[in-house]
Amino acid sequence: MVKAVVAGASGGIGQVCLILQPLPPPVGDAEQAANVPRDSQPLSLLLKLCPLVDELALYDVVNTPGVAADLSHVSSNAKVQGYLPADDGAKAAFKDADVIVIPAGIPRKPGMTRDDLFNINAGIVKGLIEVAAEVAPKAFILVISNPVNSTVPISAEVLKAKNVFNPQRLFGVTTLDIVRAETFVAELAGKANPQELTVPVIGGHSGETIVPLFSQIKPSVTIPDDKYDALVNRVQFGGDEVVKAKNGAGSATLSMAYAGYRFAEKLLKAIKGAKGLVEPSYVYLPGVPGGAEIAKKTGTDFFSVPIELGPNGAEKAIDVLGDITDKEKTLLDACLKGLKGNIEKGVTFAHNPPQK
Numbered sequence: 523m524v525k526a527v528v529a530g531a532s533g534g535i536g537q538v539c540l541i542l543q544p545l546p547p548p549v550g551d552a553e554q555a556a557n558v559p560r561d562s563q564p565l566s567l568l569l570k571l572c573p574l575v576d577e578l579a580l581y582d583v584v585n586t587p588g589v590a591a592d593l594s595h596v597s598s599n600a601k602v603q604g605y606l607p608a609d610d611g612a613k614a615a616f617k618d619a620d621v622i623v624i625p626a627g628i629p630r631k632p633g634m635t636r637d638d639l640f641n642i643n644a645g646i647v648k649g650l651i652e653v654a655a656e657v658a659p660k661a662f663i664l665v666i667s668n669p670v671n672s673t674v675p676i677s678a679e680v681l682k683a684k685n686v687f688n689p690q691r692l693f694g695v696t697t698l699d700i701v702r703a704e705t706f707v708a709e710l711a712g713k714a715n716p717q718e719l720t721v722p723v724i725g726g727h728s729g730e731t732i733v734p735l736f737s738q739i740k741p742s743v744t745i746p747d748d749k750y751d752a753l754v755n756r757v758q759f760g761g762d763e764v765v766k767a768k769n770g771a772g773s774a775t776l777s778m779a780y781a782g783y784r785f786a787e788k789l790l791k792a793i794k795g796a797k798g799l800v801e802p803s804y805v806y807l808p809g810v811p812g813g814a815e816i817a818k819k820t821g822t823d824f825f826s827v828p829i830e831l832g833p834n835g836a837e838k839a840i841d842v843l844g845d846i847t848d849k850e851k852t853l854l855d856a857c858l859k860g861l862k863g864n865i866e867k868g869v870t871f872a873h874n875p876p877q878k
């Protein structure tokens with residue numbers, strides 16, 4: 523039996539049904555919710571369709587009964603249940619979960635950085651991880667909520683404080699950066715199917731902390747010098763492209779649902795014993811086999827690298843720093859400058875959250 527949970531299940535990424543009316547306010551941003559009619563958005567739908575999921579729990583502060591009722595009519599294997607905060611709904615939703623996916627929190631509006639989401643989302647993620655630590659201490663946890671560079675360190679610190687931190691089971695979902703890199707490289711190279719390409723993207727998940735390694739694309743693609751900077755920029759700021767185009771109605775949801783599902787599905791397959799599954803993820807390197815050496819090189823503990831997945835979760839961190847180009851070294855230096863501050867901010871928050 524595999525139980526999966528989506529926390530933030532009524533949101534743009536998490537939610538699944540076509541909503542023609544604006545949703546009630548999400549925590550912390552009533553104005554935004556009042557102004558945002560949402561489209562159909564599919565992470566929970568994709569998980570409902572996944573034959574590897576037996577039980578799907580949807581938790582949110584609003585709307586989950588309706589979303590769950592709707593989804594439960596889909597004729598696939600997983601049993602769906604919606605939970606709200608009343609009557610310890612979070613605990614009931616998370617209880618004994620195998621995989622917990624967290625896209626809870628507010629998204630960006632034009633002009634904001636992901637770090638601008640910290641004040642609201644840090645507390646939301648901390649609260650959800652506390653529940654997970656208590657009722658599902660062995661769960662694989664996939665953190666989508668931004669700023670990922672900080673929310674994953676917060677999650678690690680909360681789990682450590684509760685003595686249940688297993689670094690092989692905590693993942694910051696950076697898959698959308700890889701998905702974008704594949705798509706943009708395929709466009710440039712005139713490849714019909716982006717999924718035939720493997721494009722490592724390492725570092726963090728915001729602007730200059732995102733480091734695409736075009737020198738390691740498989741099968742090899744040469745990026746012309748005059749196209750390199752623009753391509754790097756598009757991968758680093760792909761999220762902003764969507765935020766601008768949505769013009770106040772949130773950030774990436776559909777491509778994120780695909781990316782979140784892609785990671786979750788690979789992990790589920792790996793847990794069940796499938797071999798050779800690799801996907802980059804933002805992890806606590808010293809706690810993942812092979813990661814300590816990479817952490818020494820970067821001087822940072824939280825970092826995204828290709829991760830070999832297996833029954834224990836992150837089985838191996840793959841060192842791709844060995845033969846990076848001078849241009850990639852420059853990108854990596856800029857990444858590390860920003861990333862260290864993001865990590866520090868998360869760790870500090872976890873230990874000293876502002877008093878309410």
Ligand SMILES: NC(=O)C1=CN([C@@H]2O[C@H](COP(=O)(O)OP(=O)(O)OC[C@H]3O[C@@H](n4cnc5c(N)ncnc54)[C@H](O)[C@@H]3O)[C@@H](O)[C@H]2O)C=CC1
Nearest residue numbers: 530532533534535548549582626627628629666667668778
């Ligand atoms: N890692 C990545 O690559 C990406 C991350 N994101 C991030 O994902 C997050 C969610 O984005 P959207 O779904 O577009 O936002 P949204 O506002 O549409 O949905 C968020 C949902 O979280 C819920 N929520 C708020 N507080 C909660 C709590 N304490 N417990 C459970 N649910 C709670 C809200 O009610 C809402 O339904 C944002 O922080 C966004 O920046 C978005 C795209 C890509």
Ligand SMILES: O=C([O-])CC(=O)C(=O)O
Nearest residue numbers: 630668698761762773774
């Ligand atoms: O840009 C945002 O705020 C959402 C996100 O993380 C992305 O699309 O990569």
